[in-house]
Amino acid sequence: MSATARHTYQVEVREVVQETTDAVSLTLHAVTGPTDSLDYRPGQFLTLRVPHPDGPLTRCYSLSSAPDSTACPTITVKRVHGGRASQWICDNAVPGTIFDTLAPAGTFVPQDWSAPFLLVAAGSGITPIMSILRTALAAHENPITVAYANRDAESVIFTRELDLLARHHRDRLTVTHWLESESGRPTEATLRTWLAAAPNSHAYLCGPAPFMTSTRNALVANGFDASHIYAEVFTSLTTDAFGPAPVPEVGGSAATSTATVELDDEVHTITWPEDTVLLEVLLAQGLNAPYVCREGTCGGCAYTLRRGEVHLRENHTLDQHDLARGTRLACQSEPRSDTLDIVFDQ
Numbered sequence: 001m002s003a004t005a006r007h008t009y010q011v012e013v014r015e016v017v018q019e020t021t022d023a024v025s026l027t028l029h030a031v032t033g034p035t036d037s038l039d040y041r042p043g044q045f046l047t048l049r050v051p052h053p054d055g056p057l058t059r060c061y062s063l064s065s066a067p068d069s070t071a072c073p074t075i076t077v078k079r080v081h082g083g084r085a086s087q088w089i090c091d092n093a094v095p096g097t098i099f100d101t102l103a104p105a106g107t108f109v110p111q112d113w114s115a116p117f118l119l120v121a122a123g124s125g126i127t128p129i130m131s132i133l134r135t136a137l138a139a140h141e142n143p144i145t146v147a148y149a150n151r152d153a154e155s156v157i158f159t160r161e162l163d164l165l166a167r168h169h170r171d172r173l174t175v176t177h178w179l180e181s182e183s184g185r186p187t188e189a190t191l192r193t194w195l196a197a198a199p200n201s202h203a204y205l206c207g208p209a210p211f212m213t214s215t216r217n218a219l220v221a222n223g224f225d226a227s228h229i230y231a232e233v234f235t236s237l238t239t240d241a242f243g244p245a246p247v248p249e250v251g252g253s254a255a256t257s258t259a260t261v262e263l264d265d266e267v268h269t270i271t272w273p274e275d276t277v278l279l280e281v282l283l284a285q286g287l288n289a290p291y292v293c294r295e296g297t298c299g300g301c302a303y304t305l306r307r308g309e310v311h312l313r314e315n316h317t318l319d320q321h322d323l324a325r326g327t328r329l330a331c332q333s334e335p336r337s338d339t340l341d342i343v344f345d346q
């Protein structure tokens with residue numbers, strides 16, 4: 001098996017903003033790579049190599065800035081109790097700190113900006129939500145409700161900006177907060193009352209897994225169309241995403257399927273061995289398929305399966321609604337039908 005090298009860039013921290021006692025925003029600029037190396041879409045994330053005494057750690061951090069604005073790309077990191085990379089960043093990042101990064105990635109990106117949005121966040125989950133919110137307000141006209149849950153008032157990130165935006169865009173933006181210190185842990189029943197937005201809204205959720213499960217159940221119980229509920233899961237990668245990707249030799253003895261794959265507006269027909277994941281087949285053909293972690297965690301390789309069946313070796317990010325929509329992970333997909341039709345449209 002050979003290997004293909006990753007495009008790695010370096011970014012330098014321009015400014016560090018202390019958002020709360022436990023959260024910092026880092027504005028970044030590229031010091032290596034082409035000028036478009038940090039071009040991103042609202043809701044996407046960067047993958048950083050974070051220094052640590054035990055050895056570097058690979059971690060994803062969503063961009064909180066809006067790509068269309070004049071603001072430098074900005075990530076917002078919340079300290080996780082006992083967490084290694086987040087503590088390192090919160091305690092050590094200063095203007096001039098350099099990080100290795102992979103190109104922006106991720107599929108938590110709205111496709112339809114005309115629908116009403118319900119943006120639901122808990123804790124650090126506000127980060128991609130903020131990028132989507134800033135973009136929608138600046139470049140679109142849809143009505144938006146932001147519902148943001150936190151432990152207490154001191155934990156609320158972007159509190160002042162959310163307040164200012166709500167006042168400035170009174171006609172189309174509502175911001176509502178849930179504080180556990182005042183109202184207790186949100187339950188499915190209380191979420192149903194709190195999240196009483198128009199059921200035709202498109203909902204974007206980001207926060208701890210149990211919160212997102214309760215939120216999704218509450219929305220469906222409130223009449224939301226489950227296919228219009230999108231979620232981003234925050235977890236730590238366990239592998240080094242900066243290492244070269246293994247590429248299998250072509251011509252093994254395994255049975256093969258045939259797939260058409262639409263990628264970057266081109267359609268390719270591939271022969272796909274049943275014991276090989278889609279990502280490796282595409283990389284072996286020299287195709288520029290998107291990926292980050294290769295462990296089924298980040299969603300950076302998501303595609304839509306239009307026809308056929310696949311088996312996912314691992315899946316730590318897609319839920320049953322994503323799967324029902326046809327979303328699958330290229331880094332984990334083995335073919336289970338003779339022919340398949342695939343599009344990278346996420």
Ligand SMILES: Cc1cc2nc3c(=O)[nH]c(=O)nc-3n(C[C@H](O)[C@H](O)[C@H](O)COP(=O)(O)OP(=O)(O)OC[C@H]3O[C@@H](n4cnc5c(N)ncnc54)[C@H](O)[C@@H]3O)c2cc1C
Binds near residue numbers: 059060080124
């Ligand atoms: C797509 C994506 C986007 C993300 N965006 C953001 C963002 O915008 N902002 C943000 O703050 N985070 C974000 N995250 C989460 C981020 O990548 C990290 O997971 C987070 O910062 C915690 O990493 P850490 O190294 O500090 O914690 P880790 O060291 O990974 O620890 C996490 C938890 O596990 C416990 N733990 C660690 N090691 C062990 C062990 N050996 N045994 C038992 N328990 C252990 C820790 O105590 C801690 O509670 C995102 C994640 C993804 C996948």
Ligand code: FES
Binds near residue numbers: 296300302317331
């Ligand atoms: S590359 Fe991260 S889930 Fe596939």
